[in-house]
Each structure stands twice: as structure tokens, then as C-alpha cells.
Amino acid sequence: MPHLIGAKGGDKGMDSSFKPVTTLFHCINALSGATSLDLSAWDSPERRVIKLPCSAMLRDVHLLRAFEAGSDAVVVLTCPEGQCENVSGNARAKKRVERVKKLLDDIRLDGRRLALFSVSPEDEDASAQIIRKALSDMEDLGPSPARRVAVPRL
Numbered sequence: 001m002p003h004l005i006g007a008k009g010g011d012k013g014m015d016s017s018f019k020p021v022t023t024l025f026h027c028i029n030a031l032s033g034a035t036s037l038d039l040s041a042w043d044s045p046e047r048r049v050i051k052l053p054c055s056a057m058l059r060d061v062h063l064l065r066a067f068e069a070g071s072d073a074v075v076v077l078t079c080p081e082g083q084c085e086n087v088s089g090n091a092r093a094k095k096r097v098e099r100v101k102k103l104l105d106d107i108r109l110d111g112r113r114l115a116l117f118s119v120s121p122e123d124e125d126a127s128a129q130i131i132r133k134a135l136s137d138m139e140d141l142g143p144s145p146a147r148r149v150a151v152p153r154l
Contacts, residue, residue, distance in 0.1 A: 020046065030127075080120055
């Protein structure tokens with residue numbers, strides 16, 4: 001079973017039909033052999049999938065822009081610790097996610113809206129289960145407070 005890092009359930013959203021707009025960033029090596037895990041089917045208006053050559057390429061600004069673009073939640077999938085093909089990309093991504101989670105808490109957007117999971121490319125079933133659990137946890141949080149803020153047109 002892959003090592004889980006990140007979100008635990010939260011407050012139940014008021015609208016039972018709520019489907020969070022979710023962005024998934026993933027290292028191509030973390031899901032390299034994922035033939036049964038069809039992320040193209042997962043990609044929809046409520047869900048965005050962004051492939052990274054390595055999770056080290058993920059920057060704080062990418063995570064923040066996903067929220068700015070309307071995501072209620074962001075999920076990051078990396079290789080298991082110590083198994084990054086690029087030495088320490090997953091450790092860098094973990095530090096960046098932790099930093100942005102703290103920032104989200106500081107600005108009252110709730111750091112639980114950002115989750116990082118280490119997944120093994122050999123365990124497609126566990127990866128699919130992690131994604132489903134993350135989506136369920138994010139649904140429990142309800143819509144992002146940032147979506148409620150009206151942005152004036154210029």
C-alpha cells in the first residue's frame with residue numbers, strides 16, 4: 001500500500017450535489033505504467049489533470065494558480081519517497097505542498113484543500129483508490145471560499 005500524506009475528511013458541504021473542481025498534478029513516473037488507471041476519463045470540467053516530467057517541476061505558484069483558476073481542491077501524486085528517478089523531486093514537491101498548505105491556512109482557504117500522496121507505479125489499484133478517497137475528502141470540504149469572492153470586471 002502506498003504511503004499516504006495529506007488530507008483527511010472535513011466538514012460536510014451543504015449541497016449534496018456538490019462536485020469539487022479538482023486539479024490533479026502527477027509525476028509521469030508515479031503513474032507511468034497506469035494502463036487501467038485511465039486519467040483521460042477522469043479529466044472533465046470539474047477535474048483537470050496536469051502531467052509533470054517530475055514532481056520537482058511543481059512550484060508553489062502552480063498550486064496557487066490552480067486555486068485561482070477555480071479549483072476547490074488540488075491533489076499532487078508523486079513517486080514514493082526514496083524512489084524518485086530524479087533523486088529528490090518528490091521530497092521537493094512535498095516541501096512545496098507543505099508550504100502552500102500553511103499559506104492556505106493563513107489566508108483561511110483551508111490547507112486540507114491541498115493533498116499530496118506518494119503512489120507506486122506498480123500499484124494501479126491503490127492509486128485509483130487514493131484518487132477516489134481524495135475526491136471524497138474534498139467533497140466533504142464543500143466549495144472553496146475563494147469561489148465565493150466576486151472579482152470585479154475591469
